Amino acid sequence: MKFVNDTLKNPVLMGLIFIFTLLSSACKKDDSDRDLGPAPTADQVKFTASPGTDNPNVITLTSQSPGFKAMWDLGNGATAEGNTVTASYPLSGEYVIKLTILTDGGYASNTQTVTIAQTNPAMLTDPAFDLISGGLANMAGKTWVVDKGQKGHLGVGPIGGTEPEWYQAGPNEKEGLGLYDDEMVFNMNALKYTYNNNGTTFANAGNAPGIGGPTGSADPTVAYTPPTNLTWLITENNGTKYLTISNGGFIGYYLGVSQYQILSLTNDEMHLRSLDKAVNGNAWYLRLIRKGYERPVVAPVQKPMQAANLSDDFDLVSNFTWATENITYKRSYDNPNPFPINTSTKVAFYEKWTGGDGQYGNLNVTMPYRFDLAAKNKIRMKVFIPGANDFTKVKSMVAIKLQNSLLGGNAWTTQIEIAKTITPDQYNKWIQLEFDYAGFADQTLYDKIVVQVGGEGHPEPGIFYIDDFEFK
Numbered sequence: 001m002k003f004v005n006d007t008l009k010n011p012v013l014m015g016l017i018f019i020f021t022l023l024s025s026a027c028k029k030d031d032s033d034r035d036l037g038p039a040p041t042a043d044q045v046k047f048t049a050s051p052g053t054d055n056p057n058v059i060t061l062t063s064q065s066p067g068f069k070a071m072w073d074l075g076n077g078a079t080a081e082g083n084t085v086t087a088s089y090p091l092s093g094e095y096v097i098k099l100t101i102l103t104d105g106g107y108a109s110n111t112q113t114v115t116i117a118q119t120n121p122a123m124l125t126d127p128a129f130d131l132i133s134g135g136l137a138n139m140a141g142k143t144w145v146v147d148k149g150q151k152g153h154l155g156v157g158p159i160g161g162t163e164p165e166w167y168q169a170g171p172n173e174k175e176g177l178g179l180y181d182d183e184m185v186f187n188m189n190a191l192k193y194t195y196n197n198n199g200t201t202f203a204n205a206g207n208a209p210g211i212g213g214p215t216g217s218a219d220p221t222v223a224y225t226p227p228t229n230l231t232w233l234i235t236e237n238n239g240t241k242y243l244t245i246s247n248g249g250f251i252g253y254y255l256g257v258s259q260y261q262i263l264s265l266t267n268d269e270m271h272l273r274s275l276d277k278a279v280n281g282n283a284w285y286l287r288l289i290r291k292g293y294e295r296p297v298v299a300p301v302q303k304p305m306q307a308a309n310l311s312d313d314f315d316l317v318s319n320f321t322w323a324t325e326n327i328t329y330k331r332s333y334d335n336p337n338p339f340p341i342n343t344s345t346k347v348a349f350y351e352k353w354t355g356g357d358g359q360y361g362n363l364n365v366t367m368p369y370r371f372d373l374a375a376k377n378k379i380r381m382k383v384f385i386p387g388a389n390d391f392t393k394v395k396s397m398v399a400i401k402l403q404n405s406l407l408g409g410n411a412w413t414t415q416i417e418i419a420k421t422i423t424p425d426q427y428n429k430w431i432q433l434e435f436d437y438a439g440f441a442d443q444t445l446y447d448k449i450v451v452q453v454g455g456e457g458h459p460e461p462g463i464f465y466i467d468d469f470e471f472k
Helices: 002-009 011-027 127-133 405-414
Strands: 047-051 058-063 069-073 079-081 084-088 093-103 106-116 142-146 154-158 183-186 193-196 200-202 221-223 232-237 240-245 259-265 269-275 282-290 310-312 323-325 327-334 346-352 362-366 378-384 397-403 416-421 430-436 448-453 462-471
Touching: 047 093, 047 106, 058 093, 079 084, 127 142, 127 232, 127 240, 127 259, 323 327, 327 362, 378 397, 378 448, 397 405, 416 430, 448 462
Parallel strands: none
Antiparallel strands: 047 058, 058 084, 069 079, 069 093, 093 106, 142 183, 142 282, 154 282, 183 193, 200 221, 232 240, 240 259, 259 269, 269 282, 310 462, 323 362, 327 346, 346 462, 362 448, 378 430, 378 462, 397 416, 397 448
C-alpha cells in the first residue's frame, strides 16, 4: 500500500498516470469501427442497356451492382455518373460501354457491347454540327486552329468559375511549343475527327505522362502520334452543349480529358471549357478559330482634338491625376533641397523599383482628348537627381513619352519619346527641363503622357524627385 499512498500524495506522478491511461485507451480499437468490406469483382458489375421506344439510338443504362458510386464510359467519348444514365449514339456501329463500381472496399469494372443498327440523321440536326464541320456537303471537313493572336486563347480558372481568372496566355505567348501548328479537323461524314499535330503536342505538366511526356513542373512539348480512329459528337445536358472526342482524343493542349463544354460557337470562332484530369480544382479555356479566318479590324473611335492645359505642383494645385506603374510615388513629399530654382515646400517622390517588375515603371496620365501638338507642344518639369544613386547601374535620364492609349499594350510601338540625360554636375540640385514636341506638330494620335525617370529595360533601383509639371 505504500506505493499507492505515495502516489496519491504526488500530483506529478498522478498526472503522468492519467495521461498514460488516456493514451492506452486511444490506442485500443474502437468496437464501433467496422472493417472495410471486400473489393467488388468484375462478375458483380452488371448493368442493363435498354434502347428507347421512340429512338433506339438513345440507350438507358442502369446499374444492377452494389456500391455507392457508378461511373460510366459510354463508348462514344462521353462519360457519366449515376445508377441510371442515358447515352446517345446517332451513328450506327458497335460501342463498348464500361461501368465501374466504387465501394468502400475498392472498385471493379465490366463492359458490354451495344450495337446501333442504323444512323439517325435526326440526332444530327443541332446547328452546332454544321458550324463545327461545315455540314455534310463539306467532304473535307472544317479545320480549326488555336486563336493565338487573342489574349486568353489558353487560360485557367477555378472549377466553380466561368472565366480564366488565374491565368490568360498573351498573344503568341506559346509560340514554338507545339500548340499553334496543331490543326483540328471536324468532318460531318461519319463524324470523323482528325488531329494533325505536326509531330508534337503541347501538354499540361500534370497530365503529360498520359501521352508519353515527362513528369515535371513545366508544360512540355511532347513527341506524339495521334490515333486515326477518332470521332466527335455534340451532346446537350440541361441546356449546356458539350463537344466530345472518342478514344481518348483531345483538342490542342493536352489535359487528359476528351469532353469540352461549348461556351460559344460561330462559323469562325469557338470558345471551349474543359476539366483537368490531374487537378480537380482547375477549369481550362481554349479559343479556336477557323483556319484562314482573319478577324476584321474595327477602327477605334477617335477622341476629340484639344490643346493641352495640364499642370501639377505636386502639393495643392493640379488639374489632373497621375497613375503609377511599378514605381513608388508619393505626392506632397518634403523638398530635399529647397533652394533656387525650386523653393517649394512639397514635391513628388519617385522611386524606381528593383527587379524585373520595375524595368518599365513610370508615372502616366491618359486624357479624354488627343493632344493638338500644333497648338501646344512643350512640356516642362523640374527634377532633382540625388548623386547617391549608383549611376553605374541606374541611368541618369528623364524621359517623357506621348502615346496612343487605344493601342493598349502596344502603345509603345507608335510613341514619341524625348529623353534628357542628366550630367554629374547637375546632380543634387534642381534643374528645369523642357521637352519640345514642336517637330511633331502634325501628329494627331496621342492622348497619353508617360514620365519615366532612371531609364528602362533594366532592374536597377533609383530615387528621384520631380516638381512643377506643365503642358500648357
